[in-house]
Amino acid sequence: xxxxxxxxxxxxxxxxxxxxxxxxxxxxxxxxxxxxxxxxxxxxxxxxxxxxxxxxxxxxxxxxxxxxxxxxxxxxxxxxxxxxxxxxxxxxxxxxxxxxxxxxxxxxxxxxxxxxxxxxxxxxxxxxxxxxxxxxxxxxxxxxxxxxxxxxxxxxxxxxxxxxxxxxxxxxxxxxxxxxxxxxxxxxxxxxxxxxxxxxxxxxxxxxxxxxxxx
Amino acid sequence: xxxxxxxxxxxxxxxxxxxxxxxxxxxxxxxxxxxxxxxxxxxxxxxxxxxxxxxxxxxxxxxxxxxxxxxxxxxxxxxxxxxxxxxxxxxxxxxxxxxxxxxxxxxxxxxxxxxxxxxxxxxxxxxxxxxxxxxxxxxxxxxxxxxxxxxxxxxxxxxxxxxxxxxxxxxxxxxxxxxxxxxxxxxxxxxxxxxxxxxxxxxxxxxxxxxxxxxxxxxxxxxxxxxxxxxxxxxxxxxxxxxxxxxxxxxxxxxxxxxxxxxxxxxxxxxxxxxxxxxxxxxxxxxxxxxxxxxxxxxxxxxxxxxxxxxxxxxxxxxxxxxxxxxxxxxxxxxxxxxxxxxxxxxxxxxxxxxxxxxxxxxxxxxxxxxxxxxxxxxxxxxxxxxxxxxxxxxxxxxxxxxxxxxxxxxxxxxxxxxxxxxxxxxxxxxxxxxxxxxxxxxxxxxxxxxxxxxxxxxxxxxxxxxxx
Numbered sequence: 286x287x288x289x290x291x292x293x294x295x296x297x298x299x300x301x302x303x304x305x306x307x308x309x310x311x312x313x314x315x316x317x318x319x320x321x322x323x324x325x326x327x328x329x330x331x332x333x334x335x336x337x338x339x340x341x342x343x344x345x346x347x348x349x350x351x352x353x354x355x356x357x358x359x360x361x362x363x364x365x366x367x368x369x370x371x372x373x374x375x376x377x378x379x380x381x382x383x384x385x386x387x388x389x390x391x392x393x394x395x396x397x398x399x400x401x402x403x404x405x406x407x408x409x410x411x412x413x414x415x416x417x418x419x420x421x422x423x424x425x426x427x428x429x430x431x432x433x434x435x436x437x438x439x440x441x442x443x444x445x446x447x448x449x450x451x452x453x454x455x456x457x458x459x460x461x462x463x464x465x466x467x468x469x470x471x472x473x474x475x476x477x478x479x480x481x482x483x484x485x486x487x488x489x490x491x492x493x494x495x496x497x498x499x500x
Numbered sequence: 501x502x503x504x505x506x507x508x509x510x511x512x513x514x515x516x517x518x519x520x521x522x523x524x525x526x527x528x529x530x531x532x533x534x535x536x537x538x539x540x541x542x543x544x545x546x547x548x549x550x551x552x553x554x555x556x557x558x559x560x561x562x563x564x565x566x567x568x569x570x571x572x573x574x575x576x577x578x579x580x581x582x583x584x585x586x587x588x589x590x591x592x593x594x595x596x597x598x599x600x601x602x603x604x605x606x607x608x609x610x611x612x613x614x615x616x617x618x619x620x621x622x623x624x625x626x627x628x629x630x631x632x633x634x635x636x637x638x639x640x641x642x643x644x645x646x647x648x649x650x651x652x653x654x655x656x657x658x659x660x661x662x663x664x665x666x667x668x669x670x671x672x673x674x675x676x677x678x679x680x681x682x683x684x685x686x687x688x689x690x691x692x693x694x695x696x697x698x699x700x701x702x703x704x705x706x707x708x709x710x711x712x713x714x715x716x717x718x719x720x721x722x723x724x725x726x727x728x729x730x731x732x733x734x735x736x737x738x739x740x741x742x743x744x745x746x747x748x749x750x751x752x753x754x755x756x757x758x759x760x761x762x763x764x765x766x767x768x769x770x771x772x773x774x775x776x777x778x779x780x781x782x783x784x785x786x787x788x789x790x791x792x793x794x795x796x797x798x799x800x801x802x803x804x805x806x807x808x809x810x811x812x813x814x815x816x817x818x819x820x821x822x823x824x825x826x827x828x829x830x831x832x833x834x835x836x837x838x839x840x841x842x843x844x845x846x847x848x849x850x851x852x853x854x855x856x857x858x859x860x861x862x863x864x865x866x867x868x869x870x871x872x873x874x875x876x877x878x879x880x881x882x883x884x885x886x887x888x889x890x891x892x893x894x895x896x897x898x899x900x901x902x903x904x905x906x907x908x909x910x911x912x913x914x915x916x917x918x919x920x921x922x923x924x925x926x927x928x929x930x931x932x933x934x935x936x937x938x939x940x941x942x943x944x945x946x947x948x949x950x951x952x953x954x955x956x957x958x959x960x961x962x963x964x965x966x967x968x969x
Contacts, residue, residue, distance in 0.1 A: 344779040396782040469598035
């Protein structure tokens with residue numbers, strides 16, 4: 286059994302989606318404890334990748350492929366955990382991530398999502414051109430800690446403010462942290478619109494989230 | 501006489517890239533998120549499934565042939581008319597930066613004042629052929645009127661050619677209206693194009709509504725468009741330089757085909773700003789040899805299609821005006837110039853992958869542009885250039901400094917630097933100014949001395965009235 290968890294861990298380190306899927310299915314088919322598979326297999330794997338990333342020994346493709354493999358594994362094992370009524374063991378935090386209304390650029394968002402996944406967060410990527418209310422709806426649905434909004438254009442940045450305003454108007458402001466990012470944004474802009482956080486790179490965003498969510 | 505353009509690919513290699521692009525266009529196709537564009541393709545018998553359009557070799561090759569190999573852009577002052585294409589090169593400032601980098605190393609948001617200033621610096625420059633487009637993003641100006649304020653500033657502060665807004669159909673139409681007011685009507689500018697605008701694909705293999713709306717408006721009005729692709733190899737394109745070129749090429753060809761479908765003969769420019777992604781941050785990185793390769797190849801590929809090219813500029817990853825900014829920008833600007841790129845956005849002022857514009861960098865790049873214009877002029881082989889009579893007169897020993905020939909010719913043959921310091925060490929040591937500091941002094945001087953060419957009062961009023969609506 287621990288052999289299987291080691292293999293799952295390796296599949297994550299190798300960024301192998303197919304093997305992660307195969308082994309996760311095996312866990313289900315052989316009625317092995319799925320919580321253990323996640324904690325001792327998938328998460329151990331992603332932790333190794335996180336360390337290698339910090340040490341500068343792996344690159345974005347490595348991290349992103351590991352994050353994808355992680356998602357595939359969780360995609361199979363989380364429903365199983367829910368079905369069995371077991372307790373999941375929490376992720377470090379939950380992040381709803383999207384590109385704001387009117388903006389269709391997503392590469393920065395995708396990289397940020399992968400880095401958060403690699404750091405042990407549960408990421409809900411809702412895509413591009415997303416209205417303020419849809420960010421909030423998703424955050425409520427999943428019980429998110431952070432709403433992350435990306436914008437690449439100076440003309441769509443204002444939509445980041447709309448998210449903050451929407452939360453205020455609906456008395457939800459203190460329920461979620463709002464992080465913003467993207468080329469034309471800055472700390473000054475984040476302060477101006479009342480966002481909780483801003484980061485220039487995915488790494489810094491993760492570090493900021495770690496600091497902010499730690500109690 | 502201009503130096504011949506340098507080709508970096510063999511004919512076979514260019515053909516391979518073309519064939520790869522055709523394969524992409526036929527087998528994979530592109531997505532156009534704009535119904536009017538899809539209708540145009542459907543009407544011509546192309547296979548369209550949802551937003552996905554599949555092209556054919558005949559269609560693409562036929563459309564590209566309709567694009568002119570050269571066209572003239574008309575300026576408020578006909579002395580500043582520009583021929584785009586062929587042996588010509590057109591330099592202009594950086595485009596689209598949201599921040600301004602200051603000489604002391606700090607950064608702030610760009611403003612309308614910065615826009616005005618950079619238009620003026622470009623207007624004053626001997627080396628900038630036109631004042632460009634979004635030379636700085638005037639972030640304080642409300643979105644709805646920003647494009648009009650920018651065009652008004654370009655018109656008011658210089659009589660050189662300028663660019664239109666590419667932010668969707670309506671803003672393109674506003675740009676066309678304002679240009680028509682300046683030049684005497686839409687029919688006038690349809691015959692003699694005055695605007696050129698930057699239309700970007702959404703890599704990989706897509707075009708969005710905003711860009712398509714603008715492209716179609718300009719094509720209908722007979723104004724020129726740059727159809728540009730920026731592939732970030734490794735993130736929005738493959739981690740392979742040739743594959744990236746094929747991908748970029750497919751996107752640009754599709755856009756050119758659309759423009760020619762709307763209005764056969766629409767002046768188009770083949771645009772590329774492809775570069776690599778840094779594999780740790782995911783950021784675009786363009787102060788490097790890969791960027792220089794993409795620039796050089798794009799110039800040649802455009803020649804293969806018989807259309808003018810846009811690429812390159814003084815590009816750097818540096819945040820400040822330091823040695824890195826110097827050597828990276830010179831590599832990319834030189835590659836741009838000697839391989840025959842025709843239309844050069846970002847010649848001057850741009851820093852850190854298009855993130856910031858700097859007045860000091862503008863002056864430094866302006867010097868580089870001047871150097872390259874002189875370089876490309878090459879040699880003078882006439883009698884004065886051969887100088888046999890002078891050589892005979894001086895003979896063995898002696899010197900040329902007091903010869904009539906020298907007095908007559910040195911200004912013609914030798915360029916006078918604008919910014920570079922050539923003084924001896926002691927002279928330089930008096931103030932010990934570096935490039936950044938000299939550039940800072942210089943732009944202040946240029947702005948203080950610049951007088952915008954007077955704009956006809958009735959036209960000025962018409963423009964202001966238009967913007968007030």
